[in-house]
Amino acid sequence: MRTKVADCLKKVTPGTIVDVRGWVRTRRESKQGFAFIELNDGSSFANLQIVADKSLPDYEELIKLVQTGASLAVTGELKDSPAQGQKVELHAQTLKVLGQADAAKYPLQKKGHSFEFLREKAHLRPRTNTFGAMARVRNAICDAIHRYFQDRGFLYIHAPIITTSDCEGAGHMFQVTTLDLAKLGQLQGSRISEAGKPFEIDYTKDFFGKKAGLTVSGQLEGEIFACSVGDRYTFGPTFRAENSNTTRHLAEFWMIEPEMPFYELEDNMALAEDFVRSVIKNVLARCPDDLQFFNDRIEPTLLATLENISGHDFIKLTYTEAVEILLKSGQSFEYPVGWGKDLQSEHERFLTEKHFKQPVILTDYPREIKSFYMRANDDGKTVRAMDVLVPGIGEIIGGSQREERHDVLISRMQECGLNPADYWWYLELREYGTVPHSGFGLGLERTVQMITGMQNIRDCIPFPRTPKSADF
RNA sequence: UCCCCGAUAGCUCAACCGGUAGAGCGCCGGACUGUUAAUCCGUAGGUUCUUGGUUCGAAUCCAAGUCGGGGAGCCA
Numbered sequence: 001m002r003t004k005v006a007d008c009l010k011k012v013t014p015g016t017i018v019d020v021r022g023w024v025r026t027r028r029e030s031k032q033g034f035a036f037i038e039l040n041d042g043s044s045f046a047n048l049q050i051v052a053d054k055s056l057p058d059y060e061e062l063i064k065l066v067q068t069g070a071s072l073a074v075t076g077e078l079k080d081s082p083a084q085g086q087k088v089e090l091h092a093q094t095l096k097v098l099g100q101a102d103a104a105k106y107p108l109q110k111k112g113h114s115f116e117f118l119r120e121k122a123h124l125r126p127r128t129n130t131f132g133a134m135a136r137v138r139n140a141i142c143d144a145i146h147r148y149f150q151d152r153g154f155l156y157i158h159a160p161i162i163t164t165s166d167c168e169g170a171g172h173m174f175q176v177t178t179l180d181l182a183k184l185g186q187l188q189g190s191r192i193s194e195a196g197k198p199f200e201i202d203y204t205k206d207f208f209g210k211k212a213g214l215t216v217s218g219q220l221e222g223e224i225f226a227c228s229v230g231d232r233y234t235f236g237p238t239f240r241a242e243n244s245n246t247t248r249h250l251a252e253f254w255m256i257e258p259e260m261p262f263y264e265l266e267d268n269m270a271l272a273e274d275f276v277r278s279v280i281k282n283v284l285a286r287c288p289d290d291l292q293f294f295n296d297r298i299e300p301t302l303l304a305t306l307e308n309i310s311g312h313d314f315i316k317l318t319y320t321e322a323v324e325i326l327l328k329s330g331q332s333f334e335y336p337v338g339w340g341k342d343l344q345s346e347h348e349r350f351l352t353e354k355h356f357k358q359p360v361i362l363t364d365y366p367r368e369i370k371s372f373y374m375r376a377n378d379d380g381k382t383v384r385a386m387d388v389l390v391p392g393i394g395e396i397i398g399g400s401q402r403e404e405r406h407d408v409l410i411s412r413m414q415e416c417g418l419n420p421a422d423y424w425w426y427l428e429l430r431e432y433g434t435v436p437h438s439g440f441g442l443g444l445e446r447t448v449q450m451i452t453g454m455q456n457i458r459d460c461i462p463f464p465r466t467p468k469s470a471d472f
Numbered sequence: 473u474c475c476c477c478g479a480u481a482g483c484u485c486a487a488c489c490g491g492u493a494g495a496g497c498g499c500c501g502g503a504c505u506g507u508u509a510a511u512c513c514g515u516a517g518g519u520u521c522u523u524g525g526u527u528c529g530a531a532u533c534c535a536a537g538u539c540g541g542g543g544a545g546c547c548a
Binding site: 026028032035036038083107113114242256334345394442 | 498499543
């Protein structure tokens with residue numbers, strides 16, 4: 001019966017005979033006939049120290065095979081360690097090398113690697129301290145998110161991944177088709193050269209009978225269930241075919257989108273804040289070793305920042321107030337600040353990192369720079385939008401109170417150049433039993449970024465998809 | 473997509489005004505040690521991203537391309 005390393009370190013009482021399996025991180029060998037092996041099986045950040053000596057059969061030959069990256073099965077007695085550095089250690093009685101790892105070829109060294117290098121080794125990087133920790137923290141975050149909503153009676157509703165509604169215009173969609181692209185390409189080439197006008201594809205011949213793509217957001221579908229079964233959330237993959245090359249964007253990322261009926265913007269803000277703080281507290285309690293590692297090796301202010309975020313109320317102010325602060329700051333910005341202009345990254349960063357040094361929720365943005373579905377304020381100039389900004393990341397949550405008034409929504413669509421007919425079902429929600437409702441979207445990977453302090457979002461997901469990169 | 477920067481040993485990097493390649497780490501060998509990313513000594517290891525150009529001579533200069541990184545935009 002296999003015992004996990006995490007249990008050896010925390011639960012099993014010394015004196016017990018255990019059977020552990022895992023991968024060798026390092027081996028410190030003495031020619032006197034004994035060796036120390038650091039074994040990791042992913043169950044915890046810490047390794048289990050194995051003490052192997054020449055009482056093992058064929059020790060000399062065996063220990064040569066125990067190289068960084070090799071997999072082992074070891075049985076022996078768990079004992080209190082006489083040396084500093086670990087409380088317990090395993091004295092091997094049997095040791096079997098399950099799979100060797102040629103040290104001359106194995107890509108991972110005992111010492112650190114650049115993250116750029118490790119991204120090219122996505123099949124091996126979870127065996128490193130950083131990515132093992134990342135996997136455990138990401139898991140804890142996901143669990144905390146579900147727990148938060150489940151504890152409050154939210155239903156977990158799956159939004160479609162393939163969609164034919166090009167709603168919201170939020171970024172370019174990846175197209176989904178079963179049409180023969182090679183054949184279309186030939187046809188397109190000949191038609192353009194002969195007729196001189198763009199070639200039109202007949203989507204009635206495509207799988208869904210119309211143009212389809214991967215979802216960029218489940219929000220509009222989310223409103224359907226919010227306006228029927230009540231509080232609900234999605235937690236699923238989202239796809240953006242934007243050519244974004246930054247440390248904060250992925251082409252495939254996971255998004256959490258709660259949507260609540262009878263919520264006005266203030267309720268929405270309160271939920272978002274409580275949610276973020278609750279998730280952080282939960283992970284702080286559950287993954288102390290992993291977060292300590294990130295604090296020691298990745299971002300020295302991490303734990304202080306997380307305590308600060310989870311322990312203080314978020315600053316709440318309107319877009320108009322934010323613009324005033326920026327104008328009065330005396331700070332010189334690359335992009336000018338002015339009412340009606342969207343806030344740039346540098347402005348958001350100034351507010352959350354320099355001015356307040358805390359998460360900030362900005363609300364009531366000018367209607368011209370926000371989406372059609374956000375509820376119009378009575379001033380005729382602003383809408384009930386909110387962005388949650390956190391130090392180091394910037395925008396982590398975007399949300400709003402939705403426009404529930406049928407006539408206002410239609411005129412807003414027209415104002416935004418959209419055809420109301422394309423949104424017939426969305427409009428019917430306002431025609432039949434409409435209610436005030438609100439929701440927001442949280443980027444999972446940006447949350448992982450915030451909680452681990454990792455610089456690049458490509459290191460916050462097991463297999464990142466970015467422009468020109470979708471290996472593994 | 474735009475602006476910058478980069479690509480040299482397995483990894484991280486160096487190589488001055490253009491003169492034929494160097495260190496640390498890792499690996500391997502040895503020494504030493506209840507060791508902790510151990511330490512000390514030694515060996516091996518290179519088609520300098522690709523293509524073209526300039527030159528007696530290119531890692532180095534020029535052009536194009538590919539890939540990577542940072543910033544911006546878009547956003548989560």
